[in-house]
Amino acid sequence: MAVPLLAALEIGTTRTVVCVGEAGTDTGGRIRVTGVGTYQTTGVRKAQIMEVDHVKVGIEMAARQAEKAADVSILEVMLATSGGHIQTATNSGTVAIRSGDRKVTKEDIEEVNEIANAVPLDPDRQILHTISQRFTLDDQPGIANPLGMGCKMLSMNLLAIHGVKNRITNATSVAKLAHLDVVDVAFSGLCASLAVLTPEQKQNGVVVVDLGGGTTDYVVYSNSTVIAAGCIAVGGDHVTNDIALAFSIPLNRAEEVKRAEGCAWVETESGARRVTLAADIGFEERQISGIALQTVIHARMDEVFRLLRTRLDEAGVLPHLGAGLVLTGGGAYLRRLTDLGQRIFGLPCRIGQLVNVDGLEGVEQPASFATAAGLIEYGRLAYEGKGLLTPIKKFFKGMFRI
Amino acid sequence: MSQDMLSGLLLLGVGGGGCRLAASVAAAYGGGLRALGVDTDAMSNREASADGLTCLLLGGARLAGQGAGGDPIKGRLAAQDDFENLIPHLQGVRTVVLVACLGAGTGGGATPEIIRALHGMGVATFCVAMLPFSFESEARRKAAERVVSLLDEHADSLAVVPSDDLFEGGADRPLEEAVRAAEAALASGVTLLWRLLTRPGFIRADPERLHAQVIGGGACGFGAAAASGPERAARVVQSLGRCRLLRGGERLAKAGSVLLGILAGPDLRLAEVGAIMGAVKGLCRADCPIEMGTVLDAGYEGRVEVVALAFEGGAARASEGRGELPLIQEPPVAEAFPIQPGGRKGGRAKGGSKLAYGATGRGKFQNVEPTMIDGQDLDVPTYVRRGILLER
Structure with missing residues (x-):
């Protein structure tokens, strides 16, 4: 199936990314990114839009870059969203098998799906994704495809990822101000997972932790199904803010020192030396304690991982993570963060690599593009009818002007 | 079940000095004392274990049993890493009497952290903290003083014991001998206290009385x-x-x-x-x-x-007893000074956490909807909420 060009927009807390990609028969089923544009975001805190004008400019600049690189004009985009308002809910449906031979029919599956999809939510919530879990036939759980199997009762659980309607609408509205129509909205964490996981990892059980500037998103797979997801509204910005407050330095200097000297582990050797902050306009040269810097960063990341571990524990998914943790987002590149993850979770932990994606080989920190690249993959799956929502191919007719 | 198990009391030695003290008390008590030692130094642990004290290693993954090297930050982080290992030993414990020698890495770093965690579990803490001798290094003395303010923040009752006051021998005695003599004097006092609480005399001091007094105690x-x-x-x-x-x-x-x-x-x-x-x-x-x-x-x-x-x-x-007092909850977050870690259960009015330097607000998240999880404002730096003292 020839999939048209797709455009993805990620309004991150620190960076706005627009990505153009394709996935047709000539790409061998792989995503080929043909253009990327990035622009520093201002006016977003913890993934929530605070300054519409600033965000609009960021989108325009990133889109312009991507258009130039891909040689297209972007009219419509898919949007990645995140924030502390993102939550999950589970719902289940059960139907009695009516056919005389007690075999599950296509109609039975559609009916149980429909019942499970009627997730009771407050009116201010908007469902982003509904993800069918395995079927249960009478008292036999874990059935992937029950069609033609015999039983009296067919049940299905469903995981819904939802967010506050107004906050999602705010993001689409700003994109509209930047002359981009949003055709679909997807959860950032889910997008990141689509870019970095192999089928084997999804099968064995894995958690993708997308460490963004304002939030930490997570998505858990087991038996090739998303079984848990969520967001903690704490991200790399918090680390920067902690450093700025600890050493009474401006945020931009704190960001620099985090990138250059940041470490998630308190190290005896490197921590023993003093870190010099070079003089700048209105800022005299200063030295700060390396171990204090590491302590501040370690405390924050330790807390984030422990919170995450608690959430996964409460969701009962910790025992299902045979493939460990995969970190994405810019925060994943904090030195020794994988060591910290490994220690706190007692599981293998590594930085995600973009799988099934071409065209981003030369970029710095490729895992920080996981959300945008995964959003392209999400669009492809949706177009091919394998998505987590109703296929959206009808929207794609006018996504670009080439 | 022994009288000691029933008493709800646990003697906890923290760090090398604290473990030596706890081991001395256990030995003088004559068996059956419910006591535990925690240290980052595997060798020191082995010595205390040889003296009959059950010892746990803190920060094994981080410090490989080599000790905190006089660095209280390492001591604190080690305690954070492995506090969970103490939990099985706290079954039925209502009051923990901690003994520690301040001025070094584990005693100074881990003790406040452990007390804070115990406080969070609703366990009353009475900390007996030994200060270094006046003739020891200035850095050690200052480090100990900084820790006292943290202990004062979190412990229900705190007895600060200057080593100078424990030792009345000649000033020309060797340091090690002086330290041992001071520790022995303190251990003798703690042993007497323990006997008083756990071994019935014709007039028995109830551990519950100590518990109540500890909660209301302060200094x-x-x-x-x-x-x-x-x-x-x-x-x-x-x-x-x-x-x-x-x-x-x-x-x-x-x-x-x-x-x-x-x-x-x-x-x-x-x-x-x-x-x-x-x-x-x-x-x-x-x-x-x-x-x-x-x-x-x-x-x-x-x-x-x-x-x-x-x-x-x-x-x-x-x-008043403990029942009417708040157990775990952090106090409400105030905008101007958001962090009051480990609200006390009674006693003196407390100031905020004592940081070496640095602001304590929410910084760039000042006017943003707070990220509240388990009653904590996560926009406030973690090191502030955890009461971590930063080196300059």
Whole structure:
């Protein structure tokens, strides 16, 4: 199936990314990114839009870059969203098998799906994704495809990822101000997972932790199904803010020192030396304690991982993570963060690599593009009818002007 | 189940010095004492274990059993790493008496962290903290002073014991010998306290009383004295009144409540108990309640020892009991100074956490919807909420 060009927009807390990609028969089923544009975001805190004008400019600049690189004009985009308002809910449906031979029919599956999809939510919530879990036939759980199997009762659980309607609408509205129509909205964490996981990892059980500037998103797979997801509204910005407050330095200097000297582990050797902050306009040269810097960063990341571990524990998914943790987002590149993850979770932990994606080989920190690249993959799956929502191919007719 | 298990008391030695103290108390107590040691130094742990103390290694993954090297940050992080390992040992424990020597890495770093965590679990903590000798290094002394402020923040009751006050020998004695002598003196006092609480005498001090007094306690003076021969009752009180740890009786005079223990042989007479109580009452305020207990031990024939805990907190507060007091909840977050870690369960009004430097607000998240999880504002730096003292 020839999939048209797709455009993805990620309004991150620190960076706005627009990505153009394709996935047709000539790409061998792989995503080929043909253009990327990035622009520093201002006016977003913890993934929530605070300054519409600033965000609009960021989108325009990133889109312009991507258009130039891909040689297209972007009219419509898919949007990645995140924030502390993102939550999950589970719902289940059960139907009695009516056919005389007690075999599950296509109609039975559609009916149980429909019942499970009627997730009771407050009116201010908007469902982003509904993800069918395995079927249960009478008292036999874990059935992937029950069609033609015999039983009296067919049940299905469903995981819904939802967010506050107004906050999602705010993001689409700003994109509209930047002359981009949003055709679909997807959860950032889910997008990141689509870019970095192999089928084997999804099968064995894995958690993708997308460490963004304002939030930490997570998505858990087991038996090739998303079984848990969520967001903690704490991200790399918090680390920067902690450093700025600890050493009474401006945020931009704190960001620099985090990138250059940041470490998630308190190290005896490197921590023993003093870190010099070079003089700048209105800022005299200063030295700060390396171990204090590491302590501040370690405390924050330790807390984030422990919170995450608690959430996964409460969701009962910790025992299902045979493939460990995969970190994405810019925060994943904090030195020794994988060591910290490994220690706190007692599981293998590594930085995600973009799988099934071409065209981003030369970029710095490729895992920080996981959300945008995964959003392209999400669009492809949706177009091919394998998505987590109703296929959206009808929207794609006018996504670009080439 | 032993009397000790039933008492709800646990003696916890933290760091090398704390473990030595706990081991000394365990040895002097004569078996059955519910005690535990925690240290980052595997060798020190082995020594204390050889003395009969159950020891846990802190920060094994981080420090590989090599100790904190005098760095309280490492001590604290090690405690954060492995506090969970203590939890199985806390079954049925209502009051933990911590003993630690401050000025070094584990005692200084891990003790506040452990107390904070215990506080979070609703366990009352009475910390006996030993300060370095005045002739030790300035850095060690300052490090100890910084830790005292953290302990003061989190412990329900805190007895700060300057080593100088424990040791009255000649100044030319070797440092190690002086340290050991000071530790032995403190261990002797703690042992006496333990016996008082867990081994029934004809007048028994209930561990519950200590529990209540600890909760209401605040700063605490800790002193012991001994005498033998004729007029031993009068002389032991005179010694107690002169005890440097009680500031020559000043601590008793200002105490809000006192726990007094008397250890003696079977020859202890009722008149002597009355004389000791009367004399101690004379050293205290007229309205100061004195809880008293005795331990009779055949080995103390002809001798009498007394131990006194002079709590700053008042009797009324102590008698409130723990049930009516908040257990785990952090206090409400204030905008101007958002962090008040480990709200106390009674006693003195507390200031905020004491940081070496740095602002304590929410910074760039000042006007943003807060990220609240488990009652904590996660926009406030973690190091502030955890009460971490940063090096300059």
